[in-house]
Amino acid sequence: MIQALETQITSLISKHATVDTVVEGLRDHQLVHFACHGTLEDRKPFKASFELHGDERLTLLDIIRSRLPAAEVAFLSACHTAELTEDSVADEGLHLAAAMQYCGFRSVVGTMWAMADMDGRDLARHFYRNMLSDLGRDQEKAIMPVYRRSAVALRDAVQALRRKSGVTLERWVNFVHYGA
Numbered sequence: 602m603i604q605a606l607e608t609q610i611t612s613l614i615s616k617h618a619t620v621d622t623v624v625e626g627l628r629d630h631q632l633v634h635f636a637c638h639g640t641l642e643d644r645k646p647f648k649a650s651f652e653l654h655g656d657e658r659l660t661l662l663d664i665i666r667s668r669l670p671a672a673e674v675a676f677l678s679a680c681h682t683a684e685l686t687e688d689s690v691a692d693e694g695l696h697l698a699a700a701m702q703y704c705g706f707r708s709v710v711g712t713m714w715a716m717a718d719m720d721g722r723d724l725a726r727h728f729y730r731n732m733l734s735d736l737g738r739d740q741e742k743a744i745m746p747v748y749r750r751s752a753v754a755l756r757d758a759v760q761a762l763r764r765k766s767g768v769t770l771e772r773w774v775n776f777v778h779y780g781a
Contacts, residue, residue, distance in 0.1 A: 683711030
């Protein structure tokens with residue numbers, strides 16, 4: 602779905618998705634999209650991670666140590682990216698979505714628990730269509746930074762997901778937006 606967008610895309614799939622290549626890609630891109638598994642480690646927030654190829658893990662600590670000068674929007678289509686565990690300090694707010702924001706991404710879309718794969722696909726389709734459409738025709742939208750369009754794009758995408766037959770409350774309310 603992402604590859605069908607009318608914009609230049611760098612894909613890191615399968616064996617190309619190593620910790621080093623993903624961190625390097627994060628440094629060079631304004632918008633990033635993760636479509637993988639997210640994992641939490643009870644009582645070890647810095648061990649929260651994205652599962653990459655070959656059991657490699659991009660941890661919260663890897664992300665925090667990165668320097669990301671181009672960062673604007675991160676869409677984390679992965680489970681548990683904005684989840685606090687039962688053992689988390691209530692006001693701690695340390696999870697993968699927060700780490701992306703701390704590292705410079707002005708807007709981050711995450712999930713509060715496990716998500717259905719089809720929801721990530723459907724939500725991303727609506728999110729990117731809304732956020733990236735009409736940039737050439739709508740002068741006001743064209744000058745607005747991408748990160749400023751992300752909250753509205755997520756709201757509209759979630760509304761579209763809600764209207765889909767058979768989608769329960771737990772599925773559409775899972776997606777959250779952090780940032781501008």
